[in-house]
Amino acid sequence: MFFDWMKWFPENVSTFGVGVDALFEVIYLLCIGIFFLVFGLGIYFIIKYRFSPTRKAYHYHGNNLIEFTWTLLPTLLFAGLGVYSDGMWEDAKYKNVFPKGDLEVEVLGQTYLWNYRYAGADGQFGKTDRSLMSAANPFGIDPNDPFGKDDITTVNQMHAPVNKNIRIHLSSVDVLHSYFLPNMRLKQDAVPGSWVDIWYNATKTGKYELACAELCGSGHYAMRGEVFIDSQTDFDKWMDQQMMAKMPKSTQVANAPAPVTPTVDTTATTVPQDSVAQNGGSAR
């Protein structure tokens, strides 16, 4: 049961995750090999050289050639592993190496919820100002900037198209959080005061769970979000709905082919923090 570890992983749905799982398996097989070598030798020695009153131990202080060999072999092995890993690491986290985003989203951790901001119809994020940041306006969107008026913000729910490079600008408004998408093999701490870029490309539609992986207070465990990977058409439809909801009533009637009812989760820019914590708490 414990030897087939790969089956315990949650399903991988990102392009990058394939490499992570493969590297994990390489290291795992390597470790199994070393484990059996060391434990095999150890147990063999323990049994073979157990106490006997008639035998005397071998007086031997060691051999430099052997020391050298078993220094060099692990060095080469581990150096190879390091070089192999580094390429993947650069693909995952180096801003100038990983692909440009087909969709860019800003994500802000806030004690116990996740805020998202999409650029909206004009495809451009509105100006933000740190001094405007508040619980009601966590991004600090400047209300006077026209680009900001159509920005779409959501809480705890993210939609993204399948098979597209999603680039996330991540930060936090209060304490450290960590953006963890197990199925995408993606994790990055959200640090207040600085923005970090990460990316993924999901290969399968569906609903995935998002967890906070960095202790952020007593409600840390309940800082759960959902990520919906939609087909491009579903995603566009969802995006249209969001834009409709954002527009003033008059233009909405004029432009919209059919009235759209905004869903609760998407328009809310504020969720009382206590209620979130309590909802999580009362889940059990």
Added chain:
Amino acid sequence: MQAVTTVPVHGGEEHHSHDHAVDHGHEHHQSFITKYIFSTDHKMIARQFLFSALLFLLIGGAFAMFIRWQLAFPGQPIPVIGHLLPDTWVTDGAIHAGFFTQLLTMHGTIMIFFAIIPFQVGLFGNLCIPLMIGTDDMAFPRLNMISFWLTPPAGIIVMMGFMVDGGTAAAGWTSYPPLSAIAGSGQTLWLIAIFMIGFSSIAGGVNYIATILNKRAPGMKMFELPMTIWAIFITAVIIVLGTPVLAAALSMLFMDQALHSSFFLPDNLVTVKKFAGGGQPILWQHLFWFYSHPAVYIMIVPTMGVVSDVLATFSRKPIYGYKAMVFAIMAIAFLGFIVWGHHMFQSGMNPLLGTTFMLSTIVIAVPSSIKVFNWLGTIWKGNIRFTTAMLNALGFIGTFVIGGLSGIFMAAAPVDIYIHDTYFIVAHIHYVLFGGSLFGIFAGIYYWYPKMFGKMLSESLGRKHFFWTFVLFNMTFFPMHVLGIGGHIRRVYDPYVYDFLKPFQDLNVFISICAFGLGLAQLLLVINIFWSMKYGKKAPRNPWKANSLEWAAPSPPPHGNFDRPIRVYRGPYEYSLPDMEEDYLPQWIERTADVKQAEQSGQHSAVSAEFSSGGFAPKQENKH
């Protein structure tokens, strides 16, 4: 130099003529307080560290039991004691989320700063250094006393958090700001306590370095030190270089937290407006891990030495590659200072640093594997006696290997993206800190208890303790790797909020049940220690027929340790010499070429006369 004072402390000791060295003149009239409480005798201080660390080990273990209960049976009342706990901790006997974060913070804090480090540094450092280098006491006995007496107040201060509003520190043992900086007075107490315990470490560290460099017995070269002393020496260097950085970081966080400065706090935190801002949260992580990664080695290197000595003694063989082992520890200590960033791969630091730290971290696997291979080389062709100390030392190697291998996963930064902050890390840290350090500590306790207390520990109770600890330890912590692979995040009050973690509840129940058993099994050790103190078999001078100098002293050693002048003639690992009948040749026994020749020709020699007399009679000649 080396004026040896012999003061009979226990009635059973033979009476030697007094050599009235001036600085020891007062010790005949020790009151209860100077002998048992504010003692400057390194052996008494070692006992004090043993008992305080044991107490904190049990307290920290009890916290772990609460944590395991909550993870297996979330929201259910704790049996028996649940309803006795105050309302600020529990509702109807079930643990609060806030109390849970306090528990996990205090579990880590108590275990690391008040149990493992005091065992490693306080107990082994104090007990072993003067005895194993053949001297009467530490270089600075009063500093030594201070280093112990900072520990109980620090422990009381950190535990007082349970009595203040808002409870104890609850930001994890790593206390990352901003969470720690915006916390209440429990966090203040935590910062003060850790500062004090750091000071205790530094006081111990400088003392150890001075003692080992200056007070070795005549004739003892650095490369004739036992591995334990080398390990403690290098650990002391790590402490002296690393702990001041922690002290600086703690001071800065204290100012942020109590005085609202902003070293670690950026502008305009939404929920917290009382700070000026302009700081950087990641700076804390750099400073903290610059100490705390080397601290990981503070927590394991001394037991690496202990285990090396135990293996050599009970395999009746020299350490395989003594110098390679010493250089490996030095390499670990050096590399330990340039790998701290591997705790921060996902922290938001420049990913270029991720590459650097990944490479240095992977390199640190090399000296660790050198040590494992040398340990295997040591038992190879030995004549292994399975005493409890040896069993624990072998258990140490097994768990250390697993802990080391699981470390490779997180050293590879891309894999760490996924397993960081999951139970894979929890499994790894417990394999090296419980499986590694604690089995090594047990080995050391069983090995030196006869010298400490003059009584043998019960071997049969010891074997039971080892068996249950080893089995239940692996059953508790090995499945945590599986949880981690499943994505089970750390420090969560109720993992089953997440759909993808719901299937793991059964495994969590299994782990918790094993953990409760593991906790109970530790009572065997406590019982053994206290029972044997009164009823144990009286220990001879050299019960294990070992070579290092502590076995030249009576058990327990009197004040001043040795009842004869000590001179060192060779390294500590001359076991099973082919030209001798006995399978050991202690460091303090003179063996001239003539004697050797005489022995080879089968004649009765002075050396074998000493062996046959059993207790190694004091040498007559005085080297002063």
